[in-house]
Amino acid sequence: QQPVQSPQAVILREGEDAVINCSSSKALYSVHWYRQKHGEAPVFLMILLKGGEQKGHDKISASFNEKKQQSSLYLTASQLSYSGTYFCGTEDSWGKLQFGSGTQVVVTP
Amino acid sequence: DGGITQSPKYLFRKEGQNVTLSCEQNLNHDAMYWYRQDPGQGLRLIYYSQIVNDFQKGDIAEGYSVSREKKESFPLTVTSAQKNPTAFYLCASSTRTGVKGEQYFGPGTRLTVT
Numbered sequence: 001q002q003p004v005q006s007p008q009a010v011i012l013r014e015g016e017d018a019v020i021n022c023s024s025s026k027a028l029y030s031v032h033w034y035r036q037k038h039g040e041a042p043v044f045l046m047i048l049l050k051g052g053e054q055k056g057h058d059k060i061s062a063s064f065n066e067k068k069q070q071s072s073l074y075l076t077a078s079q080l081s082y083s084g085t086y087f088c089g090t091e092d093s094w095g096k097l098q099f100g101s102g103t104q105v106v107v108t109p
Numbered sequence: 110d111g112g113i114t115q116s117p118k119y120l121f122r123k124e125g126q127n128v129t130l131s132c133e134q135n136l137n138h139d140a141m142y143w144y145r146q147d148p149g150q151g152l153r154l155i156y157y158s159q160i161v162n163d164f165q166k167g168d169i170a171e172g173y174s175v176s177r178e179k180k181e182s183f184p185l186t187v188t189s190a191q192k193n194p195t196a197f198y199l200c201a202s203s204t205r206t207g208v209k210g211e212q213y214f215g216p217g218t219r220l221t222v223t
Contacts, residue, residue: 002151002168032211041199041214042152087151089212095140095159097212098168101151 001025003090005100012078012107020073020103022088031064031071032089032097035082042087045073078107112136113215115200120220122194130185130218132200141183142201142212145169152199158183187220194222 003024010018022031030049034042048064048071059076071090075082085102113134122128134141140159144152154167158177172191177183183202187194199217204210 002153034212041216044211044213047211089152096154096157096165096167097142098154099144099152 002098003088003100005086005088005103007103008101009104010106012075012082012105014080014107014109015077018075018078018105020075020086020088020105021070022072022090022100023068023070024090026069026090026092028064028066028069028090029093030091031062032091033062033071033073034087034089034099035084036087036102037084045086075105078105080107080109083107113200113202113213115198115215115218117218118216120218122220122222124222125189126222127189128187128194128220128222130187130198130200130220132183132185132215133181134183134200134202134213134215135181136202136213137180138202138204138210138213139180140203140210141177142203143167143173143175143183143185144199144201146197146199146217155185187222194220196220 006021032047033045036042062073064071085104087099087102089097089099091097116131142157143155153169156175158164174186200215201212203212
């Protein structure tokens with residue numbers, strides 16, 4: 001089953017923070033985060049492999065709670081370039097990666 | 110430059126025709142994937158392959174077929190049995206060296222069937 005993302009959309013002003021959540025009903029091996037700009041292919045942001053691991057990419061960071069089968073993506077001090085649709089991908093031990101339905105982020109000046 | 114190429118970028122077909130989408134990578138990646146994306150929606154896994162001559166069905170494999178005869182190539186055929194084939198198709202690849210790797214996506218093929 002595909003992971004569930006929330007919220008579906010968020011509108012921010014430059015400099016504001018946001019959190020995107022991703023949860024799965026099954027045990028996870030890893031969690032991936034990608035960002036897709038309109039009409040383009042998704043671009044990799046980060047992968048989290050261990051429970052509790054946090055990674056960062058610029059002022060975008062993420063956490064992975066293996067026990068709760070959840071991950072969260074944190075957009076800190078958002079910039080205009082952060083606009084796009086963010087997808088989490090959850091991977092099981094067989095190597096099958098499934099994506100959530102995405103969270104649309106709009107950052108306004 | 111290493112990367113994934115998909116061709117063509119736009120493809121138009123009549124109903125009832127099979128169509129094959131190309132995906133080639135020169136990243137020396139073992140695993141390759143096909144996803145379908147409908148407007149405003151996420152990516153749904155069609156097929157994936159972790160090694161040459163082997164592939165597995167994803168969540169929406171019905172009406173699609175694939176082959177993996179070479180490491181670099183993973184073509185997807187959309188058959189006439191696929192009831193709603195109009196969509197944006199994305200191919201991806203990743204390393205499989207024991208550590209789960211990021212997926213690199215191609216630019217996509219937008220298929221329109223009328």
